[in-house]
Amino acid sequence: MTRATPTPRRPRAPASASQQRLDPIGGLAAWPLAPVVALVVVTYAVAATTSRQHEIQLEELAAAAVAVLTIAAAVLVWSSRPDLAPFTRTRAVVIVALGLVAHLLAVASTWQFNGMIQDDFAPMGLGLLLLAMAPFRPWKEILALGVAAAVTVGITALAQSPFLGIQTPPVLFAIIAMTQVLAPALAAAAYSRQVVNSIHRWQTDARRAIRASTEASRGLLATEVVDHRLKNLGAEVLPFLADVLERKTLTAADVKRARSLAFQVRRVLVAEVDHTWLDDLIDRERAVLTARGLAPLCVIADPERRATGFDSDQRAAVGALIVALCRLKGFDPTSLVVQIDGSGAAPADTDQITQAFGDRSARPTPATDTTTMAIVTAAQTQAAAQARAQARAQAQVHAATQAGTPATAFRSASPRDTITIQAGISLPPFQRRRALRPYLSVLRAVFTRVRVTSRHPLLTLEFDAERFQTKGTP
Amino acid sequence: MSLGLPGHLVQLTLARALARAAHWFALTCLMAGAVSVAVLSLSRPELWITVVAVLAMGALLVLFTRHRRIGFAVAYLVFGTLCVYVFTRAVLGVPDVFPASNMFLVALPKMALVMVGGAGSTALAGVLWSTAAFLLAESAALLAILGTTVPYRPDLFTLSTYLVLVGVMLLAGIDRRLSNAAQPAIHRAVQDGANRQLRDALDTRAIALLNDTTVAQLVALSLAEPGGLSPGLQTSLRYTLTTLHDTDWLTDIDARSDTGPHPTLPEKASEPTETSVWISSAVHGAIERGRDRGLTIDVTGDINALSRLDAGSDREVGLAVQQCLVNVILHAGIASAEVAIEQDLTTISLRITDAGRGFTESESASDRLGLRQSVRRRIEQLGGSVLIWSRPGAGTSVRLTVPAAQKNS
Numbered sequence: 001m002t003r004a005t006p007t008p009r010r011p012r013a014p015a016s017a018s019q020q021r022l023d024p025i026g027g028l029a030a031w032p033l034a035p036v037v038a039l040v041v042v043t044y045a046v047a048a049t050t051s052r053q054h055e056i057q058l059e060e061l062a063a064a065a066v067a068v069l070t071i072a073a074a075v076l077v078w079s080s081r082p083d084l085a086p087f088t089r090t091r092a093v094v095i096v097a098l099g100l101v102a103h104l105l106a107v108a109s110t111w112q113f114n115g116m117i118q119d120d121f122a123p124m125g126l127g128l129l130l131l132a133m134a135p136f137r138p139w140k141e142i143l144a145l146g147v148a149a150a151v152t153v154g155i156t157a158l159a160q161s162p163f164l165g166i167q168t169p170p171v172l173f174a175i176i177a178m179t180q181v182l183a184p185a186l187a188a189a190a191y192s193r194q195v196v197n198s199i200h201r202w203q204t205d206a207r208r209a210i211r212a213s214t215e216a217s218r219g220l221l222a223t224e225v226v227d228h229r230l231k232n233l234g235a236e237v238l239p240f241l242a243d244v245l246e247r248k249t250l251t252a253a254d255v256k257r258a259r260s261l262a263f264q265v266r267r268v269l270v271a272e273v274d275h276t277w278l279d280d281l282i283d284r285e286r287a288v289l290t291a292r293g294l295a296p297l298c299v300i301a302d303p304e305r306r307a308t309g310f311d312s313d314q315r316a317a318v319g320a321l322i323v324a325l326c327r328l329k330g331f332d333p334t335s336l337v338v339q340i341d342g343s344g345a346a347p348a349d350t351d352q353i354t355q356a357f358g359d360r361s362a363r364p365t366p367a368t369d370t371t372t373m374a375i376v377t378a379a380q381t382q383a384a385a386q387a388r389a390q391a392r393a394q395a396q397v398h399a400a401t402q403a404g405t406p407a408t409a410f411r412s413a414s415p416r417d418t419i420t421i422q423a424g425i426s427l428p429p430f431q432r433r434r435a436l437r438p439y440l441s442v443l444r445a446v447f448t449r450v451r452v453t454s455r456h457p458l459l460t461l462e463f464d465a466e467r468f469q470t471k472g473t474p
Numbered sequence: 475m476s477l478g479l480p481g482h483l484v485q486l487t488l489a490r491a492l493a494r495a496a497h498w499f500a501l502t503c504l505m506a507g508a509v510s511v512a513v514l515s516l517s518r519p520e521l522w523i524t525v526v527a528v529l530a531m532g533a534l535l536v537l538f539t540r541h542r543r544i545g546f547a548v549a550y551l552v553f554g555t556l557c558v559y560v561f562t563r564a565v566l567g568v569p570d571v572f573p574a575s576n577m578f579l580v581a582l583p584k585m586a587l588v589m590v591g592g593a594g595s596t597a598l599a600g601v602l603w604s605t606a607a608f609l610l611a612e613s614a615a616l617l618a619i620l621g622t623t624v625p626y627r628p629d630l631f632t633l634s635t636y637l638v639l640v641g642v643m644l645l646a647g648i649d650r651r652l653s654n655a656a657q658p659a660i661h662r663a664v665q666d667g668a669n670r671q672l673r674d675a676l677d678t679r680a681i682a683l684l685n686d687t688t689v690a691q692l693v694a695l696s697l698a699e700p701g702g703l704s705p706g707l708q709t710s711l712r713y714t715l716t717t718l719h720d721t722d723w724l725t726d727i728d729a730r731s732d733t734g735p736h737p738t739l740p741e742k743a744s745e746p747t748e749t750s751v752w753i754s755s756a757v758h759g760a761i762e763r764g765r766d767r768g769l770t771i772d773v774t775g776d777i778n779a780l781s782r783l784d785a786g787s788d789r790e791v792g793l794a795v796q797q798c799l800v801n802v803i804l805h806a807g808i809a810s811a812e813v814a815i816e817q818d819l820t821t822i823s824l825r826i827t828d829a830g831r832g833f834t835e836s837e838s839a840s841d842r843l844g845l846r847q848s849v850r851r852r853i854e855q856l857g858g859s860v861l862i863w864s865r866p867g868a869g870t871s872v873r874l875t876v877p878a879a880q881k882n883s
Binding site for chain 1: 479480498660847
């Protein structure tokens, strides 16, 4: 690289990015901050209230103030729980709003009798609540909430200034009260901004490295693909063609043979075109399990090939989760079922032939064909058919158990895929949770409505993918 | 966005972010302190020295956070302690204003001083720096308070700030054992995904190519009359076999684009005329191969438009047209077709029409591979579109539209 070459500007992190969203596992590590802060806030509120009883005029209001602040702290703890991720803007606004209500109640309870602004518990409580949001919310939002809270607190301080015990310019009280909110809020915003930028920078570099290493293996992959294709073509087709070319004549048997071979090769190719990344993934895990001396039966039920609509992040999250499940101690190799169904049209694949051909679901899926193909080994075919049959059975059971709940289609008009992963894992619930927690946190960052239910030893994970009309990732 | 920080970057990143947070906390405290004492000094001019002290401390803080050198940290610590003394002494020295020493205003520079620990590179270093700052600040303040008439009360603000900071630093410093296995797994999954994507792209090409060559040959043989092989069939059969025996056919596909599919092409050394552009185009090659198989193909429209396609697009369009013509041979039940070429400013369209029996649903189901892989995916990868009109008994028309170089008028 020459000196004149301008260094490429790194893309900026999106404004909505937070540590939790960009690095869910890191966000997971930050979560104990919230309960600790909540405890501090509540303890301080109780201590400050009991130590200033002579200033309190309306005890009910004072008690209500402590109660509301406790609720705010509880909402903070609830919102930051890893299994309820992501921490949404609504939650942040609710927490700050509750904190402000607590402040107003506290001010009202000591109206005209407040000795000093500095030992009001609510401004500091608000500041700490904002501080605890640092790993979960984008910096601009923390800043905006902090400024809004500080302004409110400042105004109430000004309003109280005529009755306070210290004789200084009223603006001083406002500054004191606002600092108690602003200092932690600005610290939280600065933390959020710095962490998000660092993570984003790393992700940009990491993606570049991944692209580079993928490109580097292009030759190898191409050779693999060619070998695979030629092997699939079988021992018959090429010798047959060479033979015909050599003889330079065509018999009636040749014509018949050519027709049957064409049919078979096309069958295989069609089946391969219908193969998705999810099939690949499961195939590989199946091979790993078989190599370990187990008899895996992993089922994919994705008749509409909805998996093709997933973006690369979603694929990575699901892939890592499935790999983790399959390699977990106590995993039952015959129990894995991955099912994808959803509302809206299936992902716009390139195979949509125009309306003239009618509904594409009317066409039979190639996998249901039970022809004995010379090219695909009989065992593979059998396993595939068996797997599909079980998937259908599982899907029926699933549909039956889900009949009571309203269909997701009613929830929104946007296309949505629902992924269900079932696996039997005979591990104590605590160990299972601990092992899967990081993967679930990543899942929550890229999917919506992640539900985990378990009926020992069966673990069921359900999550939704909102599909945006993108033309695939480059 | 699931690529989280790897283990070796976590500590560094968190330390930086905590330093930034501590910086802003301290700066807010110092700004609030400066404004407060400035307001106070309006009525009590003797307080101006506190404004200077706080501003100087702020300047040193900015310097320290910009450069993060240990020298600046020590300077901030020493000078800050001095400022705390001056500030406390001057503010609490104002008669009859403050009832006790534990004023939030007085705590502001002390809290800013404690934040020096946030810039520590490790949790332990940070805790040590903060503790030193806390002890120095409290001692300086105590010394200053003793020189005033105000009664001493313990300053809980600075103490709690110190405790919170230390707590956060320790929390951030705890090794994230849980994520150790998961983070590399996610990373591997992303890499696998990228590999699979590339592999799929290569596979798509491979399938399309196999469909164009092997399947097309088998189909041609199955439709041929028993007896001697026609010269056209022999040529294309030989071409298929040499292509597939060459193990690099997938990666070489780009390099071979100019020479490959024109085994019968007459070489012309002259400068490219309009006719030679047409003859050397892959679309022409595809039409010739269709004619080799006994199809009567009328070419209408603007054949020179094809010169606007680059070599890659030309090859892909040629293969797509070839597949459409193969479909006519296979399904239309008719021996003639028409290829019409049109162009506008930014695109070129080719319409392949036959008056045959048209598609039916069952046929399209078993034979969608050709249209799907060899026509639609190809054209869509070029950024173009494919429209198919067909009704049983009413023929088929396939329209391929691809972007092309701007038309020079």
